[in-house]
Amino acid sequence: MTAKKPLCPQCKDNAGFICDDETGLPIRRCSCREEPSSPKRERDAALAAVEAANPGQSKAAYEIVKDAARSMPLFSADETRAQMVLAGIDNRKVIGAAFRRCASEHLIRKAGKRPSGDRGTHSHEINEWESLIYRPAVSA
Secondary structure (H helix, E strand, O other), X not given: OOOOOOOOOOOHHHOOEEEOOOOOOEEEEOHHHOOOOOXXXXXXXXXXXXXXXXXXXXXXXXXXXXXXXXXXXXXXXXXXXXXXXXXXXXXXXXXXXXXXXXHHOOOEEEXXXXXXXXXXXXXXXXXXXXXXXXXXXXXX
């Protein structure tokens, strides 16, 4: 016998259903009643929420990371920081979501870790990314 998953705060008073605010009638099962959550699903949902809350910054950050992938075989957030600042992107979640989106689209992949060059981070380790779309310039 398996234990039932507890109801989330959103549906605990409605037996696992999301109800219409006006009528109080159930309109659908709560997502917590569906498939079991996984770290990947939760991460993807969190990144989607960040992108939805910051659409302009998210698009700009994504393009900056994609441009870095086109122009460098290995890079980290250190190499994109100046462009992010110029674009007015200061939300670390937006920047992280852009790197994750590029990774999920197979433009980049994690290559390891290295100390951050940002003085504010006190050299903590950050991801180093390998570009999967970098093509060195051919000299004539």
